[in-house]
Amino acid sequence: MTIFRYDKSFPGLLTCLFDAYxxxxxxxxxxxxxxPLPLFCDHNYTIxxxxxxxxxxxxxxxxxxxxxxIKQTTLCWLSELPEIDLxxxxxxxxxxxxxxxxxxxxxxxxxxxxxxxxxxxxxxxHRLIQFARFQKCADNxxxxxxxxxxxxxxxTISHFRDRFADQKFLxxxxxxxxxxxxxxxxxxxxxxTNQKDNIINGILKKEITxxxxxxxxxxxxxxxxxxxxxxxxxxxxxxxxxxxxYWKYLTEIE
Amino acid sequence: MMIASxxxxxxxxxxxxxxxxxxxxxxxxxxxxxxxxxxxxxxxGVCHSFAADGRCISLLKIMLTNNCIYDCAYCINxxxxxxxxxxxxxxxxxxxxxxxxxxxxxxxxFLSSGVVRNPDYTMERLVKVxxxxxxxxxxxxxxxxKSIPGASSELIHEAGLYADRLSVNIEIPNEKSLQRLxxxxxxKSIFQPMQYIRQHALESxxxxxxxRSAPRFAPAGQSTQMxxxxxxxxxxxxxxxxxxxxxxxxxxxxYYSGYIxxxxxxxxxxALKQPPLVRENRLYQADWLMRFYxxxxxxxxxxxxxxxxxxxDPKLAWALRHPEMFPIDINTAAYEMILRIPGxxxxxxxxxxxxxxxxxxxxxxxxxxxxxxxxxxxxITCKELPMQTINELTPLGVRNxxxxxxxxxxxxxxxxxxxx
Numbered sequence: 001m002t003i004f005r006y007d008k009s010f011p012g013l014l015t016c017l018f019d020a021y022x023x024x025x026x027x028x029x030x031x032x033x034x035x036p037l038p039l040f041c042d043h044n045y046t047i048x049x050x051x052x053x054x055x056x057x058x059x060x061x062x063x064x065x066x067x068x069x070i071k072q073t074t075l076c077w078l079s080e081l082p083e084i085d086l087x088x089x090x091x092x093x094x095x096x097x098x099x100x101x102x103x104x105x106x107x108x109x110x111x112x113x114x115x116x117x118x119x120x121x122x123x124x125x126h127r128l129i130q131f132a133r134f135q136k137c138a139d140n141x142x143x144x145x146x147x148x149x150x151x152x153x154x155x156t157i158s159h160f161r162d163r164f165a166d167q168k169f170l171x172x173x174x175x176x177x178x179x180x181x182x183x184x185x186x187x188x189x190x191x192x193t194n195q196k197d198n199i200i201n202g203i204l205k206k207e208i209t210x211x212x213x214x215x216x217x218x219x220x221x222x223x224x225x226x227x228x229x230x231x232x233x234x235x236x237x238x239x240x241x242x243x244x245x246y247w248k249y250l251t252e253i254e
Numbered sequence: 255m256m257i258a259s260x261x262x263x264x265x266x267x268x269x270x271x272x273x274x275x276x277x278x279x280x281x282x283x284x285x286x287x288x289x290x291x292x293x294x295x296x297x298x299g300v301c302h303s304f305a306a307d308g309r310c311i312s313l314l315k316i317m318l319t320n321n322c323i324y325d326c327a328y329c330i331n332x333x334x335x336x337x338x339x340x341x342x343x344x345x346x347x348x349x350x351x352x353x354x355x356x357x358x359x360x361x362x363x364f365l366s367s368g369v370v371r372n373p374d375y376t377m378e379r380l381v382k383v384x385x386x387x388x389x390x391x392x393x394x395x396x397x398x399x400k401s402i403p404g405a406s407s408e409l410i411h412e413a414g415l416y417a418d419r420l421s422v423n424i425e426i427p428n429e430k431s432l433q434r435l436x437x438x439x440x441x442k443s444i445f446q447p448m449q450y451i452r453q454h455a456l457e458s459x460x461x462x463x464x465x466r467s468a469p470r471f472a473p474a475g476q477s478t479q480m481x482x483x484x485x486x487x488x489x490x491x492x493x494x495x496x497x498x499x500x501x502x503x504x505x506x507x508x509y510y511s512g513y514i515x516x517x518x519x520x521x522x523x524x525a526l527k528q529p530p531l532v533r534e535n536r537l538y539q540a541d542w543l544m545r546f547y548x549x550x551x552x553x554x555x556x557x558x559x560x561x562x563x564x565x566x567d568p569k570l571a572w573a574l575r576h577p578e579m580f581p582i583d584i585n586t587a588a589y590e591m592i593l594r595i596p597g598x599x600x601x602x603x604x605x606x607x608x609x610x611x612x613x614x615x616x617x618x619x620x621x622x623x624x625x626x627x628x629x630x631x632x633x634i635t636c637k638e639l640p641m642q643t644i645n646e647l648t649p650l651g652v653r654n655x656x657x658x659x660x661x662x663x664x665x666x667x668x669x670x671x672x673x674x
Contacts, residue, residue, distance in 0.1 A: 102612060104608040104609065104612075105609055105611075105612035105613070106605050106608070106609045106623060107610075107612065107623075108612075109622070112622055112623070126300075129300055130301055130302055130303075131302070131303075132358050133357060134356065134357045134358050136356075136357070142357065159295070162285055162293050163286060163291075163292055164291070164292075164356065165289075165290070165291075166289060166290070167356060212353075216353050216354070216357065218261070219260065219261065219264055219350065219354075220354060220357070220359050222261055222264055223264055223265075223268050223314070224303065224305065224311070226264070226265045226268035227268050227269075227309075227311060227315065228272070228305045228306045229272055229307050229309075229514065230307075231514050231528065231529055232307040232308070232309070232514075232529060233306055234308035235306060235308075236308070237304070237307075238305065238306055238307075238308045240308075241301070241304045242303065242304040250303070251357070251359070252303055
């Protein structure tokens with residue numbers, strides 16, 4: 001079995017591709033640089049990320065794929081699934097080896113898998129746009145905590161930036177412990193030093209909340225209850241379209 | 255009775271508006287303007303929440319007032335009902351919309367109203383809300399306005415300049431039934447505003463060909479709604495009416511609303527324990543067939559089958575009536591034919607057409623692509639040897655197989671299959 005060890009970054013993965021073609025030896029496993037090797041392994045290589053190699057591979061792939069497919073690979077990378085790098089490796093290899101563009105050949109299991117993962121990730125991105133709930137802070141910043149399944153907050157920033165161009169906002173991933181802050185001009189990546197001190201169960205502490213905030217939250221909860229048609233109650237459908245894992249940060253669910 | 259608190263008003267007026275099923279925020283793509291608030295994303299729109307009845311909450315669906323001079327039998331807000339009544343002021347409503355929007359609760363506003371004094375007076379106030387949102391608050395989110403039957407062409411024109419979508423509800427799909435239940439309304443008062451909307455939209459499109467900066471008129475077109483099960487009309491009447499509506503420009507959606515007995519005392523209406531949810535669902539499926547699957551209305555319902563089959567979906571029903579069209583070869587048939595295979599949706603059909611250029615597709619590829627093979631296997635041939643199709647099993651046989659498997663799952667019991 002051939003094993004490549006690299007730094008688990010996207011440029012690193014592209015360097016692996018370059019070196020695999022150089023060695024004419026393709027890995028069955030991709031591991032992080034410092035992980036111990038498994039018992040049975042014929043060849044192992046440690047790959048050092050190289051900007052020039054990475055660029056050459058990426059330019060070659062970009063020439064062979066459509067923009068949509070390029071975007072799909074980025075989305076797949078954001079899924080952070082285990083072994084996603086190996087899948088992408090196989091995918092890129094198929095793309096490189098094929099004389100024609102095969103990105104729409106969904107009868108191929110790897111290509112289909114890529115498109116499925118990409119669908120899941122972009123749906124998660126869309127769900128953040130649906131279910132992010134902002135709370136107004138005393139300093140007029142709107143704050144939205146989230147806990148997405150995949151690392152999809154970066155996908156939503158351009159949307160929120162356009163939509164809420166005239167309000168300061170902070171979108172924060174409480175699981176991955178980072179977020180983006182928009183100060184009416186630029187968006188910057190931020191990290192809380194004391195997450196627990198500011199938010200409890202997704203609700204901002206009273207001292208830093210705007211005075212009208214509770215009123216609008218109550219109004220929204222009132223609306224959410226009043227809009228239900230009792231004759232049609234259907235909690236299964238509700239949970240299907242709005243999975244329970246999002247409920248933690250939803251204002252309307254008390 | 256006048257009610258002061260915004261909480262009370264919101265409660266009453268949301269409850270008054272909830273029977274309108276239209277919810278979508280699709281059809282317009284508009285980026286934010288400088289110094290403005292909001293955008294619309296187009297595509298399928300954004301649903302921000304889902305209520306306990308499973309319906310999506312995309313827009314703040316609300317009435318300006320639930321006072322009404324009309325006495326329509328099917329409506330909860332009819333004047334003879336003794337219900338708490340409330341009226342929002344324009345500023346209250348604008349404030350609610352903006353504050354909800356800023357917290358990402360909603361995609362925009364869907365404003366309707368009971369008719370007070372006369373149609374023009376009511377329409378004018380609806381337009382005022384939209385105008386304030388767009389001009390004073392520079393709101394670029396979605397606005398859906400109801401056009402009041404009987405409102406003047408000028409007011410509808412002004413409404414369309416601010417709103418993304420306008421709608422007039424037909425409610426009852428037959429003029430005689432409508433007159434019986436809503437003596438103050440007739441088909442003319444409903445179709446007239448629809449025609450105004452169409453006319454203004456077409457004019458605006460023409461104008462925009464010459465001047466790019468000419469204002470857009472209701473870019474997301476118009477929609478309407480019909481109540482199902484309150485009157486004796488069959489599915490053929492309903493679907494033929496929808497089909498003729500879709501044939502005209504600007505009509506984007508027809509909604510079907512299973513009748514809920516809100517005014518049980520009124521003997522002109524049937525007393526239903528449960529709204530006809532299955533029938534409503536079948537009507538939506540038929541609607542989808544007309545809009546996305548290239549079906550004509552008379553292929554779905556005709557004189558010998560005036561009602562949709564409640565046991566199976568309308569596409570399967572069509573396929574069972576037309577065994578001569580099958581089996582369809584997945585690897586060579588045209589896209590339009592692939593769309594007609596039960597168990598194949600628009601997405602799978604597109605994937606099939608793009609993938610089969612690389613290699614022939616077989617049973618397992620189709621399954622992975624997302625085709626519902628349980629249904630589709632009776633209607634196709636693919637790379638492998640043909641299985642028992644509709645021609646060998648007869649339509650009735652296929653129907654029994656499909657209905658049976660569904661039943662089996664429901665009662666969770668094993669059954670011996672004596673047919674095979």
